Amino acid sequence: MSIEALSYVLSLDVGHPTRKLILLGYANHVHADGTASYAKPATIARYANCSERTVQRHLDDLLRAGLLREGDQRLVDHLPRHGRPIVYDVAMSGEASSAWAAAYRPGRRATAARHGARGGRRAAENRVRGDTVTPGPVAGGDNTTPRAEGPEPQVGGGDDLAPQDPGIHRGDTATSPGRGDTALSPEPSPFNRPSSSPTADAEEEGQPYQRSASAERLVSQLPGPLSGHQRRRVAAEVAAKLDAGWPEDALRTELVADVGSARSKAAVYLHRLNALPGCPPYDATEQRASRPEHCGTCEDRTRFRETPDGRPYPCPACHPVPARRADGARVESALASALSA
Ligand SMILES: [Zn+2]
Incomplete structure (x- = not known):
């Protein structure tokens, strides 16, 4: 205590x-x-x-x-x-x-x-x-x-x-009442953007060669054994994550960590891929994105704003990751409609 x-x-x-x-x-x-x-x-x-x-x-x-x-x-x-x-x-x-x-x-x-x-x-x-x-x-x-x-x-x-x-x-x-969990x-x-749909779409219109090759290369580097069927399932999920902007290295690191003694490697890989956020974690993305000028409203270091009840959300004006800015904009419009309701 x-x-x-x-x-x-x-x-x-x-x-x-x-x-x-x-x-x-x-x-x-x-x-x-x-x-x-x-x-x-x-x-x-x-x-x-x-x-x-x-x-x-x-x-x-x-x-x-x-x-x-x-x-x-x-x-x-x-x-x-x-x-x-x-x-x-x-x-x-x-x-x-x-x-x-x-x-x-x-x-x-x-x-x-x-x-x-x-x-x-x-x-x-x-x-x-x-x-x-x-x-x-x-x-x-x-x-x-x-x-x-x-x-x-x-x-x-x-x-x-x-x-x-x-x-x-x-x-x-x-x-x-009056707070609106759902609004936030x-x-x-x-x-939790669906990670499988980009793959499905891409398959329908013919997979970009390079992306599927990267996914297959990554899967071939994972500790096995993996059956052909498992390999294809993991590769499809990996390809979806690559599409979403995950760097290949970061993805490999997530997948191979401490996998040594697991009974079913494929189950572990699929489970981890499913648990990963749709877009890469803040740090990985931030390194590649240029940092916009500070808007003056949010916290400069984190580029997060706060809801009236103190919950942080990404700054819609100056968060370095465009997708997070869009997330922040959604939070603000939800807040606005909660206020006017
Ligand atoms: Zn800002």
């Missing part, structure tokens, strides 16, 4: 009372420096008098805002894999929050939420239960990367069981 973290979180306005209780719950389990909370979602749900699903939803917001980040997952290596909670760090300063928000990349949590939203209530239930039940084949094979293992396989199954459930979305907004997550979300 950390008095410092608790008192810091108490001083924050995080825009929603339940979200604040959830953050306090995590702060109650961290070290003095704010790191290494591995409370189970059930524990946090008990603190906040809410469901585990509500915890999951607010977790996404807290991560995106940089108030939490995923910590050193090796700290739970000693726990049984199927019941392993995720390790979180709690930001102990506004500076840390800005940096974490800028570095935020949707990992398993955001991926799970995305599937939950698409798959409806059944999928959401699977997602919550997924923390304690046997993981599917993909998660099982990915035993070397804690951040990538988890409930997505069950969640994917949920897509078939329960198609659209608009009730989920109604429920989300009803619990936060414009569709398509900045982080």
